[in-house]
Amino acid sequence: MWAxxxxxxxxxxxxYLAIIMLLMVLLRQRDPVAGMLGKNATExxxxxKREELGLNVPFFVQYGKLVKxxxxxxxxxxxxxxxxxxxxxxxxxxxxRSLALTVPALAITTVxxxxxxxxxxxxRGRWIDRLLVFFAVLGMSVSFLVYIIFGQYFGAYKLQQxxxxxxxxxxxxxxxxxxxxFYMLLPVLISVIxxxxxxxxxxxAVMVEETQADYxxxxxxxxxxxxxxxxxxxxxxxxxxxxxxxxxxxxxxxTGSILLEEFxxxxxxxxxxxxxxxNNDFPVVEGFTAVFAGLFILSIIATDILYAIFDxxxxxx
Amino acid sequence: MSxxxxxxxxxxxxxxxxxxxxxxxxxxxxxxxLTALFVMAGGITRDTCDSIVGSNKLxxxxxxxxxxxxxxxxxxxxxxxxxRALTAEDVTAALKEVKLGPYHxxxxxxxxxxxxxxxxxxxxxxxxESPNLDIDPSILPKLAELEAAESQLKAPLSPWEQFVHNxxxxxxxxSQGRSIFFRGIYSIKIxxxxxxxxxxxxxxxxxxxxxxxxxxxxxxxxxxxxxxxxFSSIPNLVLLVVLAYAFTNSAAKxxxxxxxxxxxxxxxxxxxxxxxxxxxxxxxxxxxxxxxxAGFGPIHILLRYIIPNTAHLMLINFxxxxxxxxxxxxxxxxxxxxxxxxxxxxxxxxxxxxxGDVVGGFFWEIxxxxxxxxxxxxxxxxxxxxxxxxxxxxxx
Numbered sequence: 001m002w003a004x005x006x007x008x009x010x011x012x013x014x015x016y017l018a019i020i021m022l023l024m025v026l027l028r029q030r031d032p033v034a035g036m037l038g039k040n041a042t043e044x045x046x047x048x049k050r051e052e053l054g055l056n057v058p059f060f061v062q063y064g065k066l067v068k069x070x071x072x073x074x075x076x077x078x079x080x081x082x083x084x085x086x087x088x089x090x091x092x093x094x095x096x097r098s099l100a101l102t103v104p105a106l107a108i109t110t111v112x113x114x115x116x117x118x119x120x121x122x123x124r125g126r127w128i129d130r131l132l133v134f135f136a137v138l139g140m141s142v143s144f145l146v147y148i149i150f151g152q153y154f155g156a157y158k159l160q161q162x163x164x165x166x167x168x169x170x171x172x173x174x175x176x177x178x179x180x181x182f183y184m185l186l187p188v189l190i191s192v193i194x195x196x197x198x199x200x201x202x203x204x205a206v207m208v209e210e211t212q213a214d215y216x217x218x219x220x221x222x223x224x225x226x227x228x229x230x231x232x233x234x235x236x237x238x239x240x241x242x243x244x245x246x247x248x249x250x251x252x253x254x255t256g257s258i259l260l261e262e263f264x265x266x267x268x269x270x271x272x273x274x275x276x277x278x279n280n281d282f283p284v285v286e287g288f289t290a291v292f293a294g295l296f297i298l299s300i301i302a303t304d305i306l307y308a309i310f311d312x313x314x315x316x317x
Numbered sequence: 318m319s320x321x322x323x324x325x326x327x328x329x330x331x332x333x334x335x336x337x338x339x340x341x342x343x344x345x346x347x348x349x350x351l352t353a354l355f356v357m358a359g360g361i362t363r364d365t366c367d368s369i370v371g372s373n374k375l376x377x378x379x380x381x382x383x384x385x386x387x388x389x390x391x392x393x394x395x396x397x398x399x400x401r402a403l404t405a406e407d408v409t410a411a412l413k414e415v416k417l418g419p420y421h422x423x424x425x426x427x428x429x430x431x432x433x434x435x436x437x438x439x440x441x442x443x444x445x446e447s448p449n450l451d452i453d454p455s456i457l458p459k460l461a462e463l464e465a466a467e468s469q470l471k472a473p474l475s476p477w478e479q480f481v482h483n484x485x486x487x488x489x490x491x492s493q494g495r496s497i498f499f500r501g502i503y504s505i506k507i508x509x510x511x512x513x514x515x516x517x518x519x520x521x522x523x524x525x526x527x528x529x530x531x532x533x534x535x536x537x538x539x540x541x542x543x544x545x546x547x548f549s550s551i552p553n554l555v556l557l558v559v560l561a562y563a564f565t566n567s568a569a570k571x572x573x574x575x576x577x578x579x580x581x582x583x584x585x586x587x588x589x590x591x592x593x594x595x596x597x598x599x600x601x602x603x604x605x606x607x608x609x610x611a612g613f614g615p616i617h618i619l620l621r622y623i624i625p626n627t628a629h630l631m632l633i634n635f636x637x638x639x640x641x642x643x644x645x646x647x648x649x650x651x652x653x654x655x656x657x658x659x660x661x662x663x664x665x666x667x668x669x670x671x672x673g674d675v676v677g678g679f680f681w682e683i684x685x686x687x688x689x690x691x692x693x694x695x696x697x698x699x700x701x702x703x704x705x706x707x708x709x710x711x712x713x
Contacts, residue, residue: 012546014543015543015546015547015550016550018543018547019547019550019551022548022551023551023555026559026560026563027559027563029563029564030562030563030565137695137698137699137702138695140694140698141691141694141695141698142687142691142694143644143647143648143662143666143687143690143691143694144644144648145647145648145663145666146666146683146687149666149669149670149675149683150675153675153676157676252552255552255554255555258554258652259648259651262652270554273552273554273555274558274652277555277558277559277562278562285555285559288555289551289552289555292550292551292552292555293550293551296549296550297546297550
């Protein structure tokens with residue numbers, strides 16, 4: 001197994017280098033300096049600022065610098081738009097806020113959708129299955145934006161009017177575990193509802209595939225109770241696609257949800273990233289993407305390994 | 318194309334034609350396509366979408382404004398333009414210039430208009446004495462009189478103009494007084510255009526690279542897998558936004574080109590993976606071996622035996638990518654990185670959110686944009702499902 005891990009890691013080095021390169025090239029299509037200096041800057045100011053930001057050196061020198069700082073896990077570069085803050089500090093404050101939103105959302109969505117999917121697969125072709133699939137398709141057809149806007153309007157604004165005091169925050173954020181339900185519960189619920197359509201359909205397809213397998217027929221034939229067939233035989237065998245799907249979404253937990261964070265004023269990673277791109281804050285975008293891409297590659301390797309653990313027939317090669 | 322034609326005559330395709338909801342979805346998509354063609358042919362122009370057709374945030378279904386707002390409309394918009402024209406040096410020329418939405422100044426002499434304006438002013442002065450027009454029903458006849466006088470300032474509309482005007486206000490107006498109906502319909506064209514261009518491009522690129530990688534293997538496979546792993550390891554939204562943002566200083570910034578490139582660069586990956594996997598399976602088929610033994614070149618085999626047999630996957634992916642493109646366009650436009658300077662559903666939803674429509678309980682703009690988008694995406698979702706059921710039933 002270790003040979004597999006090392007081979008995979010080596011194989012992904014060029015991928016990782018290309019990610020950093022691609023991102024740097026794309027970002028440098030824009031000139032951040034002119035925007036920072038304003039209209040009355042002289043030619044000399046411009047040159048000085050470029051030198052200060054390290055943009056005056058050739059591209060490959062900048063590239064080498066970034067790769068070196070990533071390899072040594074050094075995130076002490078200065079954020080351009082906030083004096084005195086390093087990229088590491090910025091990530092360190094923003095990522096936990098995003099995780100407080102995305103981790104509960106992923107957990108709740110996965111559990112509920114697996115349950116609904118099993119129900120749907122169990123009653124496959126009957127009206128309850130059709131109804132569930134129909135609602136899943138309906139739910140998938142509404143824009144994320146609309147869920148957020150109406151969720152915020154009814155869940156926070158209107159509810160506050162009916163109850164008389166604020167139940168959920170409309171906009172804003174405070175850290176601390178006791179503040180979590182007030183600021184985060186509503187965004188988490190919205191995100192669960194949005195993701196549910198996709199996940200339910202995916203897991204249903206997985207379950208339906210399993211219900212046709214021979215071992216289910218065998219289990220039924222030998223007289224195993226229905227609940228045992230569903231929860232023991234079927235669920236265990238359906239674990240591979242479920243684990244794959246959850247593993248693949250893990251790195252995306254740190255990106256947070258840009259739209260939810262923007263609407264509810266949660267200064268998480270999505271929000272920070274978007275404003276960094278808007279304000280041409282290259283170090284933040286580069287530092288964050290470097291971390292994300294690393295996590296992404298690691299999670300793909302981890303998925304392969306989990307595959308082998310869950311299914312002894314799979315050989316790592 | 319002929320591959321798709323052949324595919325549609327197979328037994329699997331008949332399963333599709335028997336699926337009633339899929340047929341309904343195809344009809345709905347057809348209606349949207351025709352509407353998009355109508356807009357493209359000049360049926361609704363950008364000017365129509367941007368012109369002001371009435372008071373702002375006018376409710377739809379021909380509901381009337383509140384008395385306060387009716388009073389304000391009758392005494393400010395058109396009237397002030399007429400007043401300004403009447404004080405100009407060349408009154409007749411200035412009157413000809415007066416225009417508000419479809420309305421022009423009535424074909425009357427300046428003296429006649431002066432008397433009408435004076436009459437309106439006296440009526441308005443009387444109404445001013447009422448503290449709140451909204452709660453005082455006794456002023457309604459006077460308000461109607463005021464509006465009648467004001468409408469005499471306007472040249473009567475021809476039946477066609479009247480019809481267009483009625484259509485433009487049938488679903489109300491946005492916060493700038495522009496027609497919600499026309500803006501929503503125009504956005505159909507934007508959505509369909511972005512969807513078709515990016516889905517066609519992504520499927521073509523993904524299928525080509527995927528089939529080549531799967532068939533040739535070796536270094537071709539390594540390079541293709543390397544490229545798509547790279548692209549998929551950058552957070553999708555970061556890539557989309559950075560790509561779209563890279564164009565902000567170029568000449569193409571106001572066109573749809575940045576959106577096409579951003580979607581095209583990210584959307585081909587899924588198709589490429591699927592087609593690569595299918596090609597790996599297909600190249601071990603006996604008929605492919607037979608063709609190889611018969612001495613056909615790899616290009617011939619790819620075009621003749623491999624790619625046509627992945628046509629069903631291409632079709633399914635095309636349909637799924639259309640949905641993804643339409644939904645992503647709305648979100649990108651909402652964030653300010655997508656469509657610019659022309660209406661789109663994302664822009665309409667953003668306007669409705671930013672101008673306090675939702676908080677004020679005015680749902681016409683966000684509602685119409687959402688409804689149009691919902692029906693189209695739902696139709697494509699149903700169609701994709703039916704395609705998958707018919708051609709790729711084992712898909713998970």
